[in-house]
Amino acid sequence: MTAPKGKQRTLAVVSAGLSQPSSTRLLADKLAAATVARLVDENIETRVVTYELRDYAQDVMNNMLTGFASPRLETMIDAVTAADGLIAVTPIFTTSYSGLFKSFFDVIDNRSLTDQPVLIGATAGTARHSLALDFALRPMFTYLHAVVVPTSVFAASEDWGSGDARVATLPARIERAAGELAALVARSDRSARVLDPFELPAGFNPAGLGPSR
Amino acid sequence: MQFGIFTVGDITTDPTTGDTPTENARIKAMLTIAQKVEEVGLDVFATGEHHNPPFVPSSPTTLLGYIAAKTERIILSTATTLITTSDPVKIAEDFATLQHVSDGRVDLTLGRGNTGPVYPWFGKDIREGIPLALENYALLRRLWREDYVDWEGQFRTPLQGFQSTPRPLDGVPPFVWHGSIRSPEIAEQAAYYGDGFFSNHIFWPASHTAKMVGYYRQRFEHYGHGTAAQAIVGLGGQVFMSKNSQDAKRDFRPYFDNAPVYGNGPSMEDFTSQTPLTVGSPQEVIDRTLGFRDYVGDYQRQLWLMDHAGLPLKTVLEQLDLLGEEVVPVLRREFAKNRPATVPDAPTHESLRLARVAASAPAPATTGAEVHHDLDTAAAISPPRAGSAFGLSRSAGNGS
Numbered sequence: 001m002t003a004p005k006g007k008q009r010t011l012a013v014v015s016a017g018l019s020q021p022s023s024t025r026l027l028a029d030k031l032a033a034a035t036v037a038r039l040v041d042e043n044i045e046t047r048v049v050t051y052e053l054r055d056y057a058q059d060v061m062n063n064m065l066t067g068f069a070s071p072r073l074e075t076m077i078d079a080v081t082a083a084d085g086l087i088a089v090t091p092i093f094t095t096s097y098s099g100l101f102k103s104f105f106d107v108i109d110n111r112s113l114t115d116q117p118v119l120i121g122a123t124a125g126t127a128r129h130s131l132a133l134d135f136a137l138r139p140m141f142t143y144l145h146a147v148v149v150p151t152s153v154f155a156a157s158e159d160w161g162s163g164d165a166r167v168a169t170l171p172a173r174i175e176r177a178a179g180e181l182a183a184l185v186a187r188s189d190r191s192a193r194v195l196d197p198f199e200l201p202a203g204f205n206p207a208g209l210g211p212s213r
Numbered sequence: 214m215q216f217g218i219f220t221v222g223d224i225t226t227d228p229t230t231g232d233t234p235t236e237n238a239r240i241k242a243m244l245t246i247a248q249k250v251e252e253v254g255l256d257v258f259a260t261g262e263h264h265n266p267p268f269v270p271s272s273p274t275t276l277l278g279y280i281a282a283k284t285e286r287i288i289l290s291t292a293t294t295l296i297t298t299s300d301p302v303k304i305a306e307d308f309a310t311l312q313h314v315s316d317g318r319v320d321l322t323l324g325r326g327n328t329g330p331v332y333p334w335f336g337k338d339i340r341e342g343i344p345l346a347l348e349n350y351a352l353l354r355r356l357w358r359e360d361y362v363d364w365e366g367q368f369r370t371p372l373q374g375f376q377s378t379p380r381p382l383d384g385v386p387p388f389v390w391h392g393s394i395r396s397p398e399i400a401e402q403a404a405y406y407g408d409g410f411f412s413n414h415i416f417w418p419a420s421h422t423a424k425m426v427g428y429y430r431q432r433f434e435h436y437g438h439g440t441a442a443q444a445i446v447g448l449g450g451q452v453f454m455s456k457n458s459q460d461a462k463r464d465f466r467p468y469f470d471n472a473p474v475y476g477n478g479p480s481m482e483d484f485t486s487q488t489p490l491t492v493g494s495p496q497e498v499i500d501r502t503l504g505f506r507d508y509v510g511d512y513q514r515q516l517w518l519m520d521h522a523g524l525p526l527k528t529v530l531e532q533l534d535l536l537g538e539e540v541v542p543v544l545r546r547e548f549a550k551n552r553p554a555t556v557p558d559a560p561t562h563e564s565l566r567l568a569r570v571a572a573s574a575p576a577p578a579t580t581g582a583e584v585h586h587d588l589d590t591a592a593a594i595s596p597p598r599a600g601s602a603f604g605l606s607r608s609a610g611n612g613s
Contacts, residue, residue, distance in 0.1 A: 065478030070483070070487060198397040200401060206401050208347040
């Protein structure tokens with residue numbers, strides 16, 4: 001199906017890499033570029049907003065301690081949660097996502113990623129850490145009711161070289177994952193939604209449940 | 214406009230001396246502070262309610278009863294009374310008793326508490342926090358307004374022909390504020406009944422408070438209690454003052470940096486710019502507080518958090534002197550400027566009593582029996598105007 005000319009989507013990218021330059025950010029950028037290319041094939045113009053969590057590390061920790069987001073973090077959270085798709089990439093530390101990565105998803109409203117298409121990625125020194133994607137990141141986003149695409153992308157240091165002939169190369173994995181995400185982003189109306197922060201639960205009655213008199 | 218103090222009642226070690234007050238010393242300090250509130254010319258003293266250390270005020274009406282005997286003028290209030298885990302029957306009786314003891318100088322702010330385990334301690338489920346607040350308050354209102362109550366709900370033993378005792382002083386229930394940081398359901402509840410809405414204000418950015426208060430005001434009008442501008446709004450605030458702004462910053466910083474709520478988090482400067490906390494000269498406090506009106510509109514009650522984070526009693530009393538001598542007189546004058554005559558003051562026992570008398574007088578043709586729902590607030594907060602607050606009552610028809 002071809003989208004009408006002028007269709008627009010937003011794609012948020014969150015990278016928890018710490019170094020500069022960062023292979024985590026590099027993977028995030030490659031995933032984003034591949035997704036955007038797939039959307040271009042469908043005549044969809046994509047606006048990409050990319051955030052390095054390192055730039056928000058203090059704000060994330062302050063939010064955890066005080067319970068509210070600083071204005072700049074709030075702006076960033078709003079942009080991430082309102083996007084039609086999210087690419088979330090973390091380095092693997094001590095068998096799991098980095099603490100900063102987890103902390104960011106701990107401070108956002110746990111309903112704010114509901115239904116959001118998400119592509120997860122991770123980096124580490126060796127491929128022995130690759131299952132962290134499926135035992136740590138995937139369950140976390142499932143808990144948040146996000147829609148995680150089937151292919152997640154792990155890049156070990158050696159993947160940035162020629163790659164192992166016995167498995168799909170990193171570029172091939174990126175392409176497959178990007179195709180899955182692009183298909184969901186193309187159908188998303190998330191960025192066009194108007195959120196009502198004061199929406200009351202269905203059936204809400206300010207006088208209670210209606211006591212039987 | 215009313216000005217006052219609200220206290221959490223925490224026992225916190227003074228980070229500058231290492232001293233930790235005993236429970237006895239802390240309770241006595243709260244009682245001293247309340248009397249100082251009257252002495253320096255403020256209007257309201259409100260205590261929190263907690264059921265776990267390091268907090269001492271588990272029995273607010275005991276504290277307020279003592280303060281009632283030691284003061285003559287100030288309003289005794291709460292911030293907040295736990296409507297979720299306390300039995301509404303006991304709340305009805307405790308606060309009606311306090312009305313008689315204090316000759317009506319009572320109102321209360323209802324809240325849901327900030328300690329999860331309180332729910333299981335009192336046999337409740339935290340996931341039912343909002344439904345508990347709604348149902349318990351619906352019962353509380355009836356206990357104060359109806360002599361004999363037949364009642365059955367989800368959360369409490371049914372009542373048949375129950376009469377809470379004593380009856381409210383002069384047949385006038387205490388005015389109720391509903392406190393909330395971020396639940397639109399509670400703002401909706403406050404608006405539905407035409408009750409007051411108290412925004413904690415101090416732990417969140419002003420933009421958030423502005424949105425919550427704006428929502429409450431709009432719903433207050435929707436339910437026919439008056440215009441949005443006539444809704445009854447209270448705000449928290451947090452200040453530390455010294456004649457010289459730099460001295461205030463220097464003296465408060467160790468308390469800020471170690472405070473249980475925000476310590477070791479944002480810098481005092483960041484927290485000051487992102488929340489209503491003001492650390493500086495009395496003039497800076499005046500300017501900042503007057504600015505609240507820019508985003509919540511003309512409001513009725515300003516309470517400050519003063520005795521927390523381990524500040525010694527002597528310091529708190531000095532702060533109250535500054536508030537009473539240099540800050541509040543200016544605020545009273547400045548807040549009165551450009552305040553429309555149609556914006557009411559916060560209801561008091563006397564204004565509610567007069568409204569009740571007026572309401573029981575022979576009614577004009579446009580008001581009927583269905584208006585009882587709005588009478589307590591709408592009539593008390595502004596002179597009766599033909600039609601508006603009375604006749605527009607939608608809540609009487611679509612409520613309980």
